[in-house]
Amino acid sequence: xxxxxxxxxxxxxxxxxxxxxxxxxxxxxxxxxxxxxxxxxxxxxxxxxxxxxxxxxxxxxxxxxxxxxxxxxxxxxxxxxxxxxxxxxxxxxxxxxxxxxxxxxxxxxxxxxxxxxxxxxxxxxxxxxxxxxxxxxxxxxxxxxxxxxxxxxxxxxxxxxxxxxxxxxxxxxxxxxxxxxxxxxxxxxxxxxxxxxxxxxxxxxxxxxxxxxxxxxxxxxxxxxxxxxxxxxxxxxxxxxxxxxxxxxxxxxxxxxxxxxxxxxxxxxxxxxxxxxxxxxxxxxxxxxxxxxxxxxxxxxxxxxxxxxxxxxxxxxxxxxxxxxxxx
Amino acid sequence: xxxxxxxxxxxxxxxxxxxxxxxxxxxxxxxxxxxxxxxxxxxxxxxxxxxxxxxxxxxxxxxxxxxxxxxxxxxxxxxxxxxxxxxxxxxxxxxxxxxxxxxxxxxxxxxxxxxxxxxxxxxxxxxxxxxxxxxxxxxxxxxxxxxxxxxxxxxxxxxxxxxxxxxxxxxxxxxxxxxxxxxxxxxxxxxxxxxxxxxxxxxxxxxxxxxxxxxxxxxxxxxxxxxxxxxxxxxxxxxxxxxxxxxxxxxxxxxxxxxxxxxxxxxxxxxxxxxx
Numbered sequence: 001x002x003x004x005x006x007x008x009x010x011x012x013x014x015x016x017x018x019x020x021x022x023x024x025x026x027x028x029x030x031x032x033x034x035x036x037x038x039x040x041x042x043x044x045x046x047x048x049x050x051x052x053x054x055x056x057x058x059x060x061x062x063x064x065x066x067x068x069x070x071x072x073x074x075x076x077x078x079x080x081x082x083x084x085x086x087x088x089x090x091x092x093x094x095x096x097x098x099x100x101x102x103x104x105x106x107x108x109x110x111x112x113x114x115x116x117x118x119x120x121x122x123x124x125x126x127x128x129x130x131x132x133x134x135x136x137x138x139x140x141x142x143x144x145x146x147x148x149x150x151x152x153x154x155x156x157x158x159x160x161x162x163x164x165x166x167x168x169x170x171x172x173x174x175x176x177x178x179x180x181x182x183x184x185x186x187x188x189x190x191x192x193x194x195x196x197x198x199x200x201x202x203x204x205x206x207x208x209x210x211x212x213x214x215x216x217x218x219x220x221x222x223x224x225x226x227x228x229x230x231x232x233x234x235x236x237x238x239x240x241x242x243x244x245x246x247x248x249x250x251x252x253x254x255x256x257x258x259x260x261x262x263x264x265x266x267x268x269x270x271x272x273x274x275x276x277x278x279x280x281x282x283x284x285x286x287x288x289x290x291x292x293x294x295x296x297x298x299x300x301x302x303x304x305x306x307x308x309x310x311x312x313x314x315x316x317x318x319x320x321x322x323x324x325x326x327x328x
Numbered sequence: 329x330x331x332x333x334x335x336x337x338x339x340x341x342x343x344x345x346x347x348x349x350x351x352x353x354x355x356x357x358x359x360x361x362x363x364x365x366x367x368x369x370x371x372x373x374x375x376x377x378x379x380x381x382x383x384x385x386x387x388x389x390x391x392x393x394x395x396x397x398x399x400x401x402x403x404x405x406x407x408x409x410x411x412x413x414x415x416x417x418x419x420x421x422x423x424x425x426x427x428x429x430x431x432x433x434x435x436x437x438x439x440x441x442x443x444x445x446x447x448x449x450x451x452x453x454x455x456x457x458x459x460x461x462x463x464x465x466x467x468x469x470x471x472x473x474x475x476x477x478x479x480x481x482x483x484x485x486x487x488x489x490x491x492x493x494x495x496x497x498x499x500x501x502x503x504x505x506x507x508x509x510x511x512x513x514x515x516x517x518x519x520x521x522x523x524x525x526x527x528x529x530x531x532x533x534x535x536x537x538x539x540x541x542x543x544x545x546x547x548x549x550x551x552x553x554x555x556x557x558x559x560x561x562x563x564x565x566x567x568x569x570x571x572x573x574x575x576x577x578x579x580x581x582x583x584x585x586x587x588x589x590x591x592x593x594x595x596x597x598x599x600x601x602x603x604x
Contacts, residue, residue, distance in 0.1 A: 038422030042434060045419035045482055052475035053441050059452035073455075123343060128336065131343040138351035144586035145354050147536045148554035149575035153357040156568055162369050164356065170371075199353065207590075260447045263538035267558035281447055281539070288451050289543050301448040308445050316443055323439060 064302045068295035085299035094275075095283070095300070099307070101190075102259065102279040109194050109201070110254040114247070116198065117205035121243075122235075124210050136207075143203035151267045154196045158182040183269050186276025193264050193277065201257070205250045212243040252315040259308055280304045357579070361385065361572035368569045384573035393549065393556070394574065401552040401578075404466055404541075405534040408473030409527050415474075416481035416526065417519075421511065423482075424489040425497075435486070442479035447539055454543060464547040472540045477530035484529070488522030489515065528585045535582055553578045 064086070066072070067079040089095050120139070124132050145153075157163050160181045169177035183189045216238060224234040262281040265271060271278035271286065278286070284304065288297025309316075331339070360368060362380040367373075388394055419438075423431060453472060454463075462468035492515050500510035541552045551559075557578065560571055 035428075038426045038428040038431070041422045042419040044415040045438075045478060046434065048415060048475060048478055049437060049441050052471060053444070053446075053449070053479075056449040056452035056456060057444070059455070060449060063451060063455075120346070123339075123346065126331075126339060127343045128340060131340045131347075135343050135347040135350075138347035140587060140590055141354045141583070142350045144532075144583045144590070145357070145579050146532075146554070146582045148538060148557045149357065149579045150353060152557050152560075152571055152575050153353045156360060156572065157353065157356060159566075159568070162568065164373055167371060167373055199350070203350075256443070256445070260445050262447060263536075263554065263558070266542070267538070284448075284450065285539070285543070289454065294451050294455070298451045301451060305445055305448045312443070319443075320436070320439065323435070 060298050060302060060305075063295055063298035066295045066298075068293075068298070070292040073292070073294060081295070085295050086303075089296060089299050089303065098278055098280055098283050103307075105190055105194065105279060106255060106259045109197050109258045110251065112194070112198050113201045113205055113254055113258075114251060117202045117250075118209055118243075118247075120202060120206035121209035121213055122239075124206070125213050139203035139206060142199060145200075147200065147263050148267060150196060150200055151264050154192060155268065158192055184273060186273065189269050189273070189277040193261075193268050196264055196268075197258060197261065201254060205254065208246055208250055209243050212246040213239055216242045248315065248318075252312055255311050256308065259311065260304070280307075354579075357572050357575050360569060361576045363569055365567070365569055384569040385577070387567070387570045388574040388577060391570070391574075396549055397551055397553045397556045398577070400466060400545075400550060401535065401554075404469040404473060404552065405531055407466075407470040408477060408534045409530045411470070411474045412478045412481045412530055413523060413527050415478060416485045417523070419482050420485035420489045421515075423486045425494060425511075438479045438482045438486075442483055446476050450539060450543060453540070457544060463544055464550050466550065468544050469537075469541055469552070472544070473530075473534035473537060476537070477533050480533075481526050481530055484526045485519075485522060488519055488526070491522075492518045525589045528589045531585055532582055 065080055065082060067081045067084070071077075072079055120135075124135060127135065157165055160166065160179055160183075165182075166177045166180055169180075182192050220238045221234055224238050229237060260281050261279065262285065265277060265279050265282050266285070269277055271282040280300070281304070284297050284300045287300055288294050291297075359374075359377050361384050362377055362382070364381055364383065367377075419434075422428065423435060457463050457468040457471075460468075462471075496514045496518075497507075497510040500514045501507060505513060536554065537552075538554045538558065541555050542558070545551045545555065553574075557571070557575060560566060
């Protein structure tokens with residue numbers, strides 16, 4: 001038998017050349033190309049993430065252990081000070097005051113946003129279609145107006161002399177508000193900033209919760225109605241379980257967003273009056289780029305990051321775990 | 329749960345009032361921009377303007393610098409959106425269509441990068457740009473916005489590509505298309521809505537960004553619109569009508585893009601919810 005030669009060819013070895021089989025060389029090249037293709041394709045994104053996000057993160061950790069004032073910045077000297085920056089910031093009573101203020105501000109803004117948004121979502125469900133569309137358009141306009149445009153309008157509305165709020169209050173008989181400055185004290189300034197943030201944050205949360213409510217089958221409400229549940233009971237029994245995961249997500253996102261606000265706080269009063277509306281990101285900016293203490297500012301940023309990680313750890317853990325399940 | 333007519337009217341009125349409260353700042357921005365200086369500063373005001381003037385818009389647009397800021401904003405924003413869209417699509421395709429070592433690790437990296445507080449990187453980013461000689465240069469902001477939007481773009485596009493059945497590409501390949509050709513002819517057109525949604529989100533992020541622009545662009549002529557808008561308050565007398573007109577001009581691109589995709593955006597973001 002002349003075929004024995006073929007049969008004894010070990011599996012996986014190069015097949016004998018034949019006109020119908022591709023030459024082995026080009027075959028291997030194709031496989032190699034197939035293997036490297038995904039890496040070549042993700043390369044730009046990978047490089048960008050590592051160079052523009054990963055590297056600065058490592059740098060941040062490094063700088064927080066260095067004395068880096070204007071002198072070191074100009075000379076390029078590396079002065080390592082160990083935990084000196086940490087002890088200086090952590091023993092600064094101003095830092096603690098600002099941290100507490102930032103946490104309270106974040107909590108107040110997030111809770112107000114969530115309650116208001118939940119209310120809006122429920123309201124949307126009960127409105128007739130025409131009014132609902134009017135409300136939705138209003139929400140989208142508030143949501144889409146850029147942050148700094150909004151900040152400017154709020155300054156205009158709350159303007160001491162010509163703002164519509166003081167004009168209206170005066171017209172309503174509250175003469176005391178003529179020339180009232182809403183930015184004279186820290187709490188008052190933070191309230192205006194909080195209002196501004198809530199106003200812009202509610203639409204997204206409201207739409208997200210509304211989308212969640214729409215996902216609940218009508219039959220469940222009917223069943224609850226047949227069982228004699230009133231509106232409130234139906235909400236707890238049917239709506240609440242459906243929107244709870246969404247509520248967790250938007251709470252997490254809101255904390256993430258509101259804790260690190262800079263634009264609004266800075267644009268309204270630069271953290272003033274007398275630093276009374278300063279929050280952690282503003283503190284970081286003032287220490288570092290305005291005060292030229294880059295090492296201290298990096299430490300402040302790192303501490304800020306740690307607080308944020310503590311606040312959101314549970315959710316990130318849940319998110320990563322659920323994505324791991326999706327990915328495998 | 330039928331409601332009576334009175335209840336429905338009451339609820340409707342209430343809804344309209346709430347809508348008015350929410351739209352008021354935007355509404356006040358637009359109407360103030362249409363007023364003359366006299367109307368703006370008088371103790372009385374018209375909720376519904378009796379007359380309108382476009383003088384403020386002319387003032388804003390002819391103000392020295394305004395068009396430069398507008399152009400700066402457009403350049404860094406559109407540049408960043410384009411870069412992150414290209415890098416995002418390139419990464420999303422193998423993530424979704426191919427199985428390779430390190431794929432899961434890269435996806436985790438993208439996820440974590442998306443959640444990391446970007447603002448904390450201000451100082452190292454500043455030093456990085458300084459050492460690269462890019463401070464006061466538009467490319468520095470473009471790079472920062474690219475980095476800020478890329479993880480989200482990758483993640484969103486990965487989801488969108490996953491949503492397009494691979495069978496379609498396979499069918500095209502059986503009909504003689506190459507793998508790349510099949511992607512280009514079949515999947516890419518179907519991906520268009522995803523590309524639009526994702527780029528709008530990146531656009532809004534970059535268009536709104538203030539902190540990095542404020543720190544990196546100390547040179548006045550290199551500033552972007554948000555930084556410029558924030559600076560007027562310290563000026564002595566404020567031309568509110570002009571500022572409101574500038575704000576309206578600044579808001580228009582964001583509003584237009586946003587309204588186009590908001591429905592899609594909500595459904596995508598909700599898809600990220602997990603049971604807690």
